[in-house]
Amino acid sequence: MSDFLPTGIQLTYLVAASLFIIGLKQLGSPATARGGNTLAAVGMLLAIVATMLDQQVLNYEMILIGLAIGSVIGAIAAYKVQMTEMPQMVGLLNGLGGAASALVAVAEFWRLLGTSQPIPLESNISILLDVFIGGVTFTGSMVAFAKLQGLISGSPITFPLQQAVNALLLVSLIGGSGYLLIDPNSLPVFLAVVTASLILGVLFVIPIGGGDMPVVISLLNSLSGIAAAAAGFVVMNNMLIISGALVGASGLILTQIMCKAMNRSLISVLFTSFGKAAVAGGASGGTTDKSVRSIDPEEGAMMLGYARSVVIVPGYGMAVAQAQHSIRELADQLERMGVDVKYAIHPVAGRMPGHMNVLLAEANVPYEQLHDMDDINPQFDQTDVALVIGANDVVNPSARHDTASPIYGMPILEVDRAKQTIVIKRGMSTGFAGVDNDLFYKAKTTMLFGGAKDMVAKLVAEVKQL
Amino acid sequence: MTETLIAALFVFVLASFTGFEVINKVPPTLHTPLMSGSNAISGIAVVGALVASGAREWNLSVILGLIAVILATINVVGGFLVTDRMLQMFKKKEIKA
Numbered sequence: 001m002s003d004f005l006p007t008g009i010q011l012t013y014l015v016a017a018s019l020f021i022i023g024l025k026q027l028g029s030p031a032t033a034r035g036g037n038t039l040a041a042v043g044m045l046l047a048i049v050a051t052m053l054d055q056q057v058l059n060y061e062m063i064l065i066g067l068a069i070g071s072v073i074g075a076i077a078a079y080k081v082q083m084t085e086m087p088q089m090v091g092l093l094n095g096l097g098g099a100a101s102a103l104v105a106v107a108e109f110w111r112l113l114g115t116s117q118p119i120p121l122e123s124n125i126s127i128l129l130d131v132f133i134g135g136v137t138f139t140g141s142m143v144a145f146a147k148l149q150g151l152i153s154g155s156p157i158t159f160p161l162q163q164a165v166n167a168l169l170l171v172s173l174i175g176g177s178g179y180l181l182i183d184p185n186s187l188p189v190f191l192a193v194v195t196a197s198l199i200l201g202v203l204f205v206i207p208i209g210g211g212d213m214p215v216v217i218s219l220l221n222s223l224s225g226i227a228a229a230a231a232g233f234v235v236m237n238n239m240l241i242i243s244g245a246l247v248g249a250s251g252l253i254l255t256q257i258m259c260k261a262m263n264r265s266l267i268s269v270l271f272t273s274f275g276k277a278a279v280a281g282g283a284s285g286g287t288t289d290k291s292v293r294s295i296d297p298e299e300g301a302m303m304l305g306y307a308r309s310v311v312i313v314p315g316y317g318m319a320v321a322q323a324q325h326s327i328r329e330l331a332d333q334l335e336r337m338g339v340d341v342k343y344a345i346h347p348v349a350g351r352m353p354g355h356m357n358v359l360l361a362e363a364n365v366p367y368e369q370l371h372d373m374d375d376i377n378p379q380f381d382q383t384d385v386a387l388v389i390g391a392n393d394v395v396n397p398s399a400r401h402d403t404a405s406p407i408y409g410m411p412i413l414e415v416d417r418a419k420q421t422i423v424i425k426r427g428m429s430t431g432f433a434g435v436d437n438d439l440f441y442k443a444k445t446t447m448l449f450g451g452a453k454d455m456v457a458k459l460v461a462e463v464k465q466l
Numbered sequence: 467m468t469e470t471l472i473a474a475l476f477v478f479v480l481a482s483f484t485g486f487e488v489i490n491k492v493p494p495t496l497h498t499p500l501m502s503g504s505n506a507i508s509g510i511a512v513v514g515a516l517v518a519s520g521a522r523e524w525n526l527s528v529i530l531g532l533i534a535v536i537l538a539t540i541n542v543v544g545g546f547l548v549t550d551r552m553l554q555m556f557k558k559k560e561i562k563a
Binding site (some may be wrong): 028074111246 | 468474481483484485489491493500501502503506516517519525527528530532533541542548549551552555
């Protein structure tokens with residue numbers, strides 16, 4: 001693999017890599033984002049065509065069939081997927097990318113094994129790294145997909161001695177890799193390393209709960225990039241190394257933003273399951289003699305209809321109920337009555353970064369009405385009604401003052417500062433963090449119990465009659 | 467070989483810094499499209515898969531390579547198309563506003 005590819009191909013790669021960088025840059029601004037995506041796609045096409053011209057690539061028919069199968073499946077998936085299912089979709093695609101990278105490493109290992117020459121140390125290290133990162137990305141993403149899709153429970157799955165098992169796996173993985181560096185031709189050990197990587201990916205994601213998914217999805221996205229870069233080291237291809245590094249970096253930035261928005265370190269997200277820690281905190285809360293005030297949609301509609309300003313706070317519950325279109329309808333109706341309507345979006349609302357923004361965009365909510373946390377928090381003082389729909393932990397005031405609370409220190413949307421707060425919720429169950437929410441018991445807070453979509457639809461009907 | 471490895475490491479590190487610089491300060495609205503778009507780019511593994519499956523004769527490497535081609539292509543095509551679909555929704559709204 002060390003022999004250089006012809007200059008033309010290399011130059012095409014250079015162009016493609018530049019297109020990726022420009023494309024990513026443009027993806028960072030609303031006005032140019034779509035063009036940026038197209039540029040990156042063109043770069044990808046160039047890279048694939050150039051590679052097909054490589055002298056090593058002779059197996060055209062089969063490869064074209066493979067490309068065609070992949071394109072059809074990819075296109076169908078892209079057009080069929082619902083916007084509420086975007087986190088799963090990204091998770092799934094991530095996993096496939098990771099799997100592809102790992103397979104490249106396994107294929108290269110098999111090829112080198114067949115040459116009956118000793119496998120060079122550098123190739124060996126790259127192959128092992130690629131198998132490990134690619135394997136973990138693959139199974140980790142699949143578990144994340146299954147959790148988001150509801151195929152397995154979204155809450156943290158833990159078992160006794162979990163950390164010990166993980167540590168044991170990791171040690172055996174490192175041991176196996178070390179063994180392979182000395183004796184690269186041992187197929188059983190190699191297969192054991194592959195298997196250990198795959199199992200580790202599963203164990204790495206199952207203890208992480210639904211609300212931490214924005215962090216996990218970002219991290220897996222980053223890993224899929226690093227896996228591609230590792231595959232680049234395996235086949236010594238700069239194109240893969242550059243693109244992989246770009247994606248790895250972008251994923252890391254998003255991971256960082258998500259962690260910051262939850263005021264948790266990456267380590268704590270990955271290694272302490274939130275739900276568990278919360279049990280201890282919740283129990284000490286003493287929630288016995290608090291009362292909640294429940295109202296019906298008619299009263300709710302009156303509060304909203306006669307308000308001057310309303311801030312809508314959507315959360316994961318809105319996504320699950322697919323209530324975004326009804327919410328848009330409600331907002332339109334209120335605006336027609338002269339109410340100033342804004343949306344407040346917490347960075348980790350939903351199951352992936354920017355999840356709420358996409359859903360509201362799907363419902364044609366104007367971009368200018370969406371406000372992020374830093375922007376909207378000072379405005380709650382002048383807000384008549386804050387309408388919380390399917391959000392819980394991100395509006396929990398305990399994060400501000402209760403040092404015993406597991407979510408203490410997490411930046412929240414300060415809806416309790418509004419003159420009135422209406423919370424649409426199915427029941428009194430706790431949010432993902434498992435913490436009781438003081439907001440529900442405040443004198444200014446009223447609860448509308450019911451499914452998000454159903455309740456919002458009723459509100460729309462009632463507001464129309466005002 | 468070691469020299470090419472060092473050169474590749476240089477490329478990796480410099481590209482990582484480029485990535486950090488280019489993607490810093492992206493507004494929250496674009497987080498999801500950025501993620502699915504960069505996700506599609508990570509499907510560049512397809513290039514490695516093409517090289518791996520390029521040989522004429524049938525063996526395990528080629529079969530694994532071809533599977534990798536299919537998986538990576540799903541990642542690439544699905545990723546770019548779904549990103550475009552999302553960004554289209556953003557666009558529609560901007561004109562209206």
